[in-house]
Amino acid sequence: MDRARILAFLRSLRGEMKKSRFKIWLRAFLLAQFSALFCLYFFRDIGHGYFSWKGVAMVFAGFIPVGALLSLIVPMKADEALGAVTLSLDRVYLFLIWFLVIAKLILGRVPFFTPEADFIMSAILGIMFGRLGGIGLRVRQLKLQYGFIQNKTLKVTPQV
DSSP states (O other): OOHHHHHHHHHHHHHHHHHHHHHHHHHHHHHHHHHHHHHOOOHHHTTSSSSSSHHHHHHHHHHHHHHHHHHHOOOEEEETTTTTEEEEHHHHHHHHHHHHHHHHHEEEEEEGGGGHHHHHHHHHHHHHHHHHHHHHHHHHHHHHTTTTOOOOOOOOOOOO
C-alpha cells in the first residue's frame, strides 16, 4: 500500500472509532471486564464474611443514577456527513473511575478496609452501568432527532 492509502485507511478507522456504536460496544466490553474481575473479588470477600451480595446489590443500584447523571456530560454530537452520532472523551468520568480503581487497589491491600474496597467496586459497576444506559438513551434520542433511524413502535392489537 502506498502512503496515501494508508493515511486514508487510518482516517476512516479513526472516524469509525468515534461513532457511537463503537464507543458503546467498547464501554460494554469494559463493563463486562470490570464485572468479571470484581466478581472474583466479591466471591472471595463474601466467602470470608467481609461483605454481602445484598450489600453489592444495594450499592450497585444506588450508583446507577450517578452513572446516568454522568452520561449527561458526555460530549456527543450528530455528524450528518457520517450519518452517525459521535462521542468524545469524558475527562470527568475517566478521572472518577481511575480515582475509584486506585482507591480500591489501595484499600484492598489493607485487610480491615476490605468492606470499603467492596463498596467501591460495587459503586464503580453501578456508575459504569448507569452511564452506559444513559449514553445509549442519549444516542438513540439524537439518532431519532436527526433521522438516522426511524422510531419503530410495536403496535399491539387486541385479539378478540
